[in-house]
Amino acid sequence: MKSYDYIILGTGPAGYKLAQLLAKTGKSLLAVEGGLFGGTCPNVGCEPKIFLSGAVHTALASQQLVGRGIAQPAQVDWDQLMTVKKARFDSWPAETKAIYEKMCDVAVGYGEFVDAHTIQVNGHQYHGTHIIIATGHRPHRLEIPGKEYLHDSTDVLSLSHRPDHAVFIGGGYVAIELATFLAAAGTKVDLLIRSDRILRGFYGKYAQEMVDQLTARGLTFHFQTTASAVAKTGERVTITTNHGEQLTADYVVDASGRVPNVEKLKLTAAGIKYSRRGIDVDDHLQTSVAGVYAIGDITSQPVPKLTTVAELEADYLYRQLVRGDQEPLRYPTIGTAAFAFxxxxxxxxxxxxxxxxxxxxxxxxxxxxxxxxxxxxxxxxxxxxxxxxxxxxxxxxxxxxxxxxxxxxxxxxxxxxxxxxxxxxxxxxxxxxxxxxxxxxxxx
Structure with missing residues (x-):
């Protein structure tokens, strides 16, 4: 069994930032990844999202200026936009993997704990003096009949052809942003919101004003509404709501939230405490097991799950592990945004x-x-x-x-x-x- 000074589980922004720093120390380092190298943000999250929003925002801004100096508003060509997006982003996982292979050892597969300081990947075991869990979040999947007909945010961000009618289940920033993008391209959009508001955590008054503006652009909100079942109807999909109503659309997106990637880690084998919110850590980002840490979206910390926060935690943990800084982590003022229009x-x-x-x-x-x-x-x-x-x-x-x-x-x-x-x-x-x-x- 090979031993390492550091083992990092996950190669997203938190793991990537920490790996870059640790690789310069001369200590032995193993990076473990079972999904896309680079994680959610650069592949199926914030980076491709902001790329798409450039065209969408430009088009929508031009439309509100018709008659005020703009004679012909811009229109979003979804299929063309997605072709350009894929040309830019599809190679990133392989490129990120190559970067890792130059920095440190790499194990491809899902890491699982054998004991507090031993990880197993595809049958191979590795010992780590320090183990850092940075496996992030993934889209939540509703447990309802017909769930196999639902898509998630990853699917939307690779959707080659624009559907004529889409239904989003959820009212968080993922649902609102992606619904805005598709609607701007001409898709009819309905949103099923289980409560009486969207974008919890943001200022409620402005969240309602966003609803008003999106409604004026043709999006339809169904509040206090959830999906109870989904069925295939020919080439289309029918959603039955908790009110017994039915909506038939071409494409249905489960945007009901995100959950921590803990299941494959076998945390109980190491005695690491966690909950449905993620892995519990102290104010030094250490888990319930000495020498094992968690950073980024995977933690249960009550802070926004953002790339900036993940990288901040990586910087902090590096200073603690390498430089010996022992001050507890104090989060600074954090800016957050929903990139709709x-x-x-x-x-x-x-x-x-x-x-x-x-x-x-x-x-x-x-x-x-x-x-x-x-x-x-x-x-x-x-x-x-x-x-x-x-x-x-x-x-x-x-x-x-x-x-x-x-x-x-x-x-x-x-x-x-x-x-x-x-x-x-x-x-x-x-x-x-x-x-x-x-x-x-x-x-x-």
């Missing part, structure tokens, strides 16, 4: 949570009167900011075509807490853009 983005304290809390003051700004937003015909662009008792900016949420970029301008402001005097002395952003208005948002 319009976008919703936020950072810091959610205005919804602050509204009835005497510690905070919530102020909304209508951005549509600014020349930049008016030039895009962004009639509903809004920014809500949250101040604490010391008049420090501690939260921000925005809805608008450029919400993600705008909120990114405020992430360092919320995180670093500059005074208005410090900002004025040290920063002079480009004008006109939201960044040049930050000074006006600072109250101290």
């Amino acid at each position: 319009p976008e919703i983005a936020q950072a810091g304290v959610n205005p919804e949570e602050a509204a009835d809390d005497s510690r905070y003051q919530v102020v909304e700004h209508d951005l549509s009167f600014g020349s930049f937003y008016a030039g895009l015909n962004e009639q509903e662009a809004k920014l809500t900011v949250v101040y604490d008792r010391d008049q420090r900016l501690v939260g921000a949420s925005e809805i608008g075509a450029t919400a993600a970029d705008d909120i990114n301008n405020l992430v360092p402001v919320i995180g670093l807490q500059p005074s208005s005097r410090e900002w004025q002395r040290k920063v002079l952003p480009a004008y006109p853009a939201l960044a040049d208005e930050v000074f006006g948002l600072l109250k101290r």
